[in-house]
Amino acid sequence: MIRKCQSLWLNSIFLIPIMLRILLCFFTFQAFAQIPTNTWRTHNNYVNLKGLEIVEKKVYAFSENGFFYFDKTNNQAIKLSKADGLTEANLTQIRYSPGLRKLLIAYDTGNLDLIEIDSDGLMGDIHNIDFIKNTGTIQGSKHINAIEFQGDFAYLASDFGLVVLDTKKSEIKETYQNIGDGGKAVSLKQIAFARDSIFVNTPEGILGAKFAANINLQFFGNWKSIQDNELFKTQQYPQDLLVINPQEIETDAEGKAWIADGNNGLISNWEGTFKNYSPNGPKGEINNIFYLQSKIYTLGITGNVFEKNEWQTISWNQIPTYSDDIIDEYGFRWQIVANGVRVTDETNSQTRLYTIGRNAGNLPSSTVNTIAIDREGTIWIGTNDGIAGVVPARDIFTRLVDAYTPFNSQGRRILLQQTVKKIVVDGGNRKWIGTNNGLNLFVPTVDELTQSFTESNSPLPTDEITDLAMDVVSGEIFVLTPKGLLSYQSDASESKEDLNEVKIFPNPIRSDYQGIMTISGLRENSAIKITDAAGRLIYETKSNGGTASWNLHNSTESRSISGIYMVFCIAEDGFESFVGKVAVVK
Numbered sequence: 001m002i003r004k005c006q007s008l009w010l011n012s013i014f015l016i017p018i019m020l021r022i023l024l025c026f027f028t029f030q031a032f033a034q035i036p037t038n039t040w041r042t043h044n045n046y047v048n049l050k051g052l053e054i055v056e057k058k059v060y061a062f063s064e065n066g067f068f069y070f071d072k073t074n075n076q077a078i079k080l081s082k083a084d085g086l087t088e089a090n091l092t093q094i095r096y097s098p099g100l101r102k103l104l105i106a107y108d109t110g111n112l113d114l115i116e117i118d119s120d121g122l123m124g125d126i127h128n129i130d131f132i133k134n135t136g137t138i139q140g141s142k143h144i145n146a147i148e149f150q151g152d153f154a155y156l157a158s159d160f161g162l163v164v165l166d167t168k169k170s171e172i173k174e175t176y177q178n179i180g181d182g183g184k185a186v187s188l189k190q191i192a193f194a195r196d197s198i199f200v201n202t203p204e205g206i207l208g209a210k211f212a213a214n215i216n217l218q219f220f221g222n223w224k225s226i227q228d229n230e231l232f233k234t235q236q237y238p239q240d241l242l243v244i245n246p247q248e249i250e251t252d253a254e255g256k257a258w259i260a261d262g263n264n265g266l267i268s269n270w271e272g273t274f275k276n277y278s279p280n281g282p283k284g285e286i287n288n289i290f291y292l293q294s295k296i297y298t299l300g301i302t303g304n305v306f307e308k309n310e311w312q313t314i315s316w317n318q319i320p321t322y323s324d325d326i327i328d329e330y331g332f333r334w335q336i337v338a339n340g341v342r343v344t345d346e347t348n349s350q351t352r353l354y355t356i357g358r359n360a361g362n363l364p365s366s367t368v369n370t371i372a373i374d375r376e377g378t379i380w381i382g383t384n385d386g387i388a389g390v391v392p393a394r395d396i397f398t399r400l401v402d403a404y405t406p407f408n409s410q411g412r413r414i415l416l417q418q419t420v421k422k423i424v425v426d427g428g429n430r431k432w433i434g435t436n437n438g439l440n441l442f443v444p445t446v447d448e449l450t451q452s453f454t455e456s457n458s459p460l461p462t463d464e465i466t467d468l469a470m471d472v473v474s475g476e477i478f479v480l481t482p483k484g485l486l487s488y489q490s491d492a493s494e495s496k497e498d499l500n501e502v503k504i505f506p507n508p509i510r511s512d513y514q515g516i517m518t519i520s521g522l523r524e525n526s527a528i529k530i531t532d533a534a535g536r537l538i539y540e541t542k543s544n545g546g547t548a549s550w551n552l553h554n555s556t557e558s559r560s561i562s563g564i565y566m567v568f569c570i571a572e573d574g575f576e577s578f579v580g581k582v583a584v585v586k
Contacts, residue, residue, distance in 0.1 A: 056121030089461030110142030382420030427545020434465030492544030495524035
């Protein structure tokens with residue numbers, strides 16, 4: 001619970017015992033739509049499905065960049081991503097073995113995850129098998145088209161041939177390539193076992209071979225052309241308005257149909273009539289994103305808007321007009337042009353071009369991808385060779401005002417030889433910069449890197465960032481990649497004019513909680529002091545715009561023990577303060 005004080009802050013820690021005595025309030029459990037600070041979530045397409053698998057009490061389904069399961073026990077759809085331990089993001093096939101209780105996931109790179117499954121269908125240990133992805137002996141596409149289990153082995157039909165996976169050892173046992181007529185390379189689309197034989201479906205017809213220990217399946221001569229139209233039947237789907245583009249159908253233990261539809265998501269008659277059971281997400285391919293009017297918009301074949309924690313598909317005439325142009329404090333317009341950035345005084349049509357070369361703008365590259373203005377009025381320009389800043393001036397058209405390139409403390413130019421795709425500024429005036437090598441967070445002056453997110457150290461599906469958009473109110477940054485849309489809850493937000501809406505969350509905090517505590521709704525540069533119930537100072541910091549955070553450690557980096565902690569927030573001018581408390585409970 002919290003209390004706001006309008007009196008002058010006397011800036012003394014000795015006031016703490018006095019303030020403790022006047023805090024006559026109780027704790028409340030607070031719920032927030034935003035995700036915890038420093039965590040990720042996905043915003044992928046969950047309706048253009050490609051396949052599904054019934055796994056105990058769950059139904060797993062996937063699209064080109066989305067993966068989720070529907071839990072029949074509580075009627076919830078749960079999104080899955082790299083944040084849950086998966087190796088990659090773009091699935092091509094999944095298959096479950098009830099006997100082994102193992103789920104095999106294939107990715108578009110040929111990478112494999114073999115996952116232990118419990119009796120409820122939840123994922124356990126994940127064993128990654130990256131042989132196909134990393135081997136140099138397989139050339140061309142490594143796309144896995146179908147998977148079938150046979151005993152302790154999984155057989156994978158792929159664009160390059162047949163793969164045998166030993167599920168006990170979590171390793172590739174054999175690969176069969178060039179099994180087509182005369183030893184020709186052939187793509188395998190489906191696989192089936194019948195009696196004592198194995199069959200594969202190829203673009204040129206069905207091939208079959210005897211499935212026995214003494215038969216060498218690597219020898220193309222043991223594979224024969226089969227004329228049997230019964231082996232790979234076209235699946236029959238129920239007639240329903242929701243079933244428009246069915247990709248796969250399975251029947252559960254209760255006899256209910258589950259359909260992966262390419263247009264309408266996960267469809268089932270599990271509750272009687274056919275309904276959609278996919279989680280909420282944007283539809284269609286996304287090419288660009290932007291933030292406007294407190295909403296996140298996506299542009300592509302269709303339009304989507306993210307508002308109040310929900311995605312909605314909208315028509316093109318519902319998308320507001322948006323421009324990357326910037327108007328500086330003097331009213332001059334900055335816009336990206338073919339060979340740099342043009343500045344225009346629209347009152348008298350004066351212009352100036354910023355491009356490469358001293359006295360010509362001094363940009364590191366004439367190919368400009370993004371421009372942004374920060375909270376102090378500096379213009380930041382992202383190019384194919386790093387970043388540059390310009391401090392606008394009223395006489396910019398008559399005086400040579402070149403851009404400058406920031407350097408770090410070691411004298412190296414920031415983002416040297418990196419393609420900067422997008423720059424956004426958060427509530428603390430820090431710069432989030434999307435590049436071809438990941439997402440970077442810099443201090444306001446862009447001469448020090450604070451955080452770097454890549455495919456290897458975060459849920460990002462690839463290092464290539466194509467666009468960014470920042471919800472400045474919540475501090476959530478949306479990150480678009482060629483392999484999907486994600487968002488990250490930062491520890492900065494737009495500052496408030498007063499302290500009337502301060503929130504502390506989560507509150508209470510369980511002692512085994514591994515995240516951080518967040519204080520939102522602050523004025524800019526508010527001072528934060530956290531003490532224990534006896535008034536001893538535990539932690540202090542400054543807000544990033546309207547947000548501050550605490551990692552629940554004290555000054556010696558030890559984890560704080562259970563108890564009551566006081567949170568004191570003081571505005572920079574000292575004329576407004578806020579006092580709250582948080583409980584750490586066992």
